Each structure stands twice: as structure tokens, then as C-alpha cells.
Amino acid sequence: MKSLALMKGILCFTIALFCTNAYSEIYPDRAIRLIVAFSPGGTSDTIARLLAERMAKKLGQPVVVENHTGANGIVGTQDARAAPADGYTILLVPSGHAINSTLNPAANYDPIEDFTMISLIGTVPMVVTANPNLGAKNIAELIEKAKHSSEKIDYGSGGIGSSNELATELFATMTGIKTLNHIPYRGDAPGIADLLGDHISFIFLNVPAALPLVKDGKLNALGITSAKRSPLLPDLPTIDETVPGYVAGSWHIVIGPRGIPQDRAALLSKTIADIVHSPDFSKKLASMGIDGVGSTPEALQEFLRAEIEKWKKVIHDAHITM
Template structure:
């Protein structure tokens, strides 16, 4: 075939390729949430997914894939086609599990492509309404007098909800029995019913129950008090040096076209800058963390190192 015809075909192909990239997305996008409905990951995915769907002109379909301490949903995305049509709601468990599960069949930092951050939030140490302790100090005293009697719920092994409690146990010198669930939703139901005693839940998924009086907050896990719950002390006011927080973002399978990631990052940052979205995130107790994919992955890498130390020092185990 003459060189001029080959050149023409290549040019035609590049034009069609550019048009295809410019048309992205052309079909619905799967947004994998590795927990049950009603937890923070689910709440954020639905909030952000609705905004993205409107701006992208395609439906963002939320798929809850709980189990395996967040690993089942995560691995689904790792193994999904890298075509720009599958996303993962990334959360602290993805950083924690790198140490907590020594035999994972994937490495999040290597096997996923970052899109961008969403928010950072405190966790809240929250007890059932009738729990005898009214403060963090009273809780520690009660736990020391009743070793292994306190049941600590979590949204699953390896979550920041779990590890926030494990670090508290270690620093306070107490024992609690860990009861892992497949998400914050069912854990909170049992907390309200008095089936478990305490949870260190992400603020977005527990705050409505705190405001309704269904449960009682004792402390926030950040070093300072949260403006969203200004009357709730920081745990560090009783346990010096205690600090933990949760963060959330989006990633896609490694190898996803850069143009797809760039479009999604642009729309995600626009969502976080939207005044209405800002109000909704603030009501959940969250601080937006917009930025580039590289900045989000730098945060993920830093948190992986931080939680690795916490897992080792607390002696936490996957259950």
C-alpha cells in the first residue's frame, strides 16, 4: 500500500480516536461502593454520583459490593476493564488493609489509577443512649472495671472505624470486644437497639442519629473539636496524642485512558466547588479535598504509611 494511503488512514484513525475521547462518556458508569448502604461511603457515592451523572450526561450507577473488609468491592474494580466506566469509592480501609491483610491479591497504589479526593471527616466515638458512661474518662473507667464486657461495633475489619477503636483501646489501656459488620448501616442499627455499646463511626453516617438523640457522642477522633459538633470534646482532651480521621476519594482501574481520568477529575473538582455541594458536605462534617489525581494518591500513600504503623502498634487483626 502506498505510503500516502497509510498516512491518510493513520490520520483518519487519530481523528476518530480524538472524537471518541471527546465524546466520553457514552454509556452509564458503575460506581462501586465496597460496603452496605447507609454508611459514609454509600452516602458520599450517591451524593457525588448524582452530581457527576448530571454533568457527564450519563447515569452513574451505585453498586454496593460489601464483604471481605472492603476487599471484595476493591478487587472488583482492580479486575474491571480499564475503559473509564468503572469507579471505586476509595476510603481509609484501602490504606489500612495493605498491612492488615498480608496476602492481598492486589496493591491499591499500584493497581488502581487515582481520580481525585472528595472529603476528610472526623470519626465520632458514639455510645448507645443508655450506656452508663457520659464522658470519655468515665468510659475508660467503666471498661477497666468491666474488662471485655464492652462490645465495639465497626463497619468492618480494617476500616478507619475499626482502627480508631483499636488505637483507642491501646492508648487507653482497656479491652473491648470487636464486632465487625459489613457496613456502618447495620452496625448503627444495632447500636441504636443497644445490641452493641460503642462505635467510632465516620461522622457523615452517624451524625443524623446523634442529632436525633438516638445515640450519644462522647468524643471526636480528630486532634481538635469539630465545628459540626462543637460541644463534643476531642478524645485527645482525655487521651493525649490520640488522633484519627477518615478520607474518601475516587479511583479507576489501572490503564484507564488519561482523557477519561482528566474529565472525571475536572467534574469532581467542580462538584466540590459547587456552593450547594459545599453545604451538603459541611452538614456531614466533611472538609473537601479537591486537587489533582497525583495529590490524592500522595495522600493515599501517606495514609498507608500512617495506618501501617497503627496496625502494628495496636496489634489489630483481620476478622
């Protein structure tokens, strides 16, 4: 009888252990943190909150957005990198992720090797947005004016090493312009104010920021940085139509700490891709001037590697330093 009772006890323990192990393999079985490396209200935060809401419905668990700000995204990126690689902490970052490691010594991490690739959400083209007093109505006229100007032409950006500074420097390099003078701001908003006040001549602005200013007739749109024209500004030529091969813009990706199990990363990637490709979310992104992608982890790694090399060359060629 004692042996029978012992066997029953062992059997019950084994079953309980099996059930516990099986339960622990269910993913996700609790809330996921989605760290955003920038402050609330910006484009990154807006995308993250739209994404989190839909991810929660698909995964059956809350997806909680946390804003970890500072150092052009480096603080939030470092926080995510230090989190457990269990798939319960992921990170949404914009294109500065491909720039910081080259430009800023504080970014003491490898933007690819120290992270698990999940998905490229979408790309955001920029509009060359100019004050009417510049006297240029298109990219060809801007190039002509800049090359023959006896004075420097001031352009703004969201800060040293920002995506719109680098996009402008790439433009200057490809066209041979030497007369541009960079005026960095703490974000695009004060730069836009100075652009409207005619204190600077132009800024490369993300479509969502440029669109209302252009449509209200306050500023001129000279060209767009994407490979194809935007449906939001169908009559606006691409820079590539005047400067062959020119393509630039910002983007947003989701990554996680290095070492997230492949099956969990794959589930997250597929979930995000399905959301990005859904009609309602795709339409929402398009209304913000964002071209939805929803990539695989492998495609994201290839894309990110190319972006890092592209902007590293621009930083070196333009001698950009913090």
C-alpha cells in the same frame, strides 16, 4: 483522469482517517461507569450517586453507578482493577481500601500501584457514641473508667478490620487501655441496636449515623475523632483535646485502573474537585457530616500512602487478624 481520481480517493480516505482518529481522542464520548464497592443505600452509594449526577452534567455524558459488593469492598475493587484503563471505568471506595491489603489475603492488589489516583472526595469523622449506662460523659471519664475497671468493657464495630474497630484500637493504644473487648457486627446497624439495648457500651460511629441518636438523647456523645470540632456538633470536644495527636475517621476516594492516560485522569480529578468545591455539593456533604476535600491525584496518593502506613501499624500493634 484516473490518477486525479486516485488522488482524490486517497485524499478523502486520509481526511476520513484523520477525522476518525480525532474523534476517538475526544473524551469522554460515551458513558462512564462509576463502580461502588458497597451496596445501595449506604454512605458510599449515596455519595456516588450525588457525584455521578453532577459529573454527567459537566462531562456531557452519562455516569452510571454500579454496585459491585462483597468482601468489604474487595470484589468491586478487583472488578475495577481488571477494567480497561481508558477512563471509562472508575471506582469509589471508602477507607477500607487502605486496610484490606494489610489485613485480608483476598486483597491481592497494591492499593496504590495497581490503580490510577483521581481524587479524595472527603473525610468523615467519627463520634464516640456511648450508652448512658456506661457512666461516662466525656473522653477523660471513659479513659478513667476503662483503666480502673475490673471487667472488660464491650465495644462494637462494623466488623473485623472495619474503620471503627481500628479507630478504637488506635485510641486504646494511645491511652494504654487494656480492658476493651471487641464485639464485631456485620455492619454498624446491628451494633447500634445492641448499643441502644445496653448489650455493649460504646461504638465509634460516623457522624451521619451518630447524629440523630445523640440529638434525640438516646445515646451520649463523648468525643469526635477529627482534628477540629464539627459544626454539626460544635460543643463536642475532639479526642485530640484529651489525647494529643489522636485523629481518625473514614473517607471516600475515586480511583481507576492503573494506566489511565494522564490527561483523562486530570480531567476526571478536576471535574470532581470542582463539584466538591461547589456550594451546593459542599453543603450537601456537610449535612452528611462529611468534610469535602476534592484533591489532586498527587495529593490523593500522598494521603493514601500515609493512611496505609498508619493503619498497618495499628493492625500489627493490636494483633488484628481476620
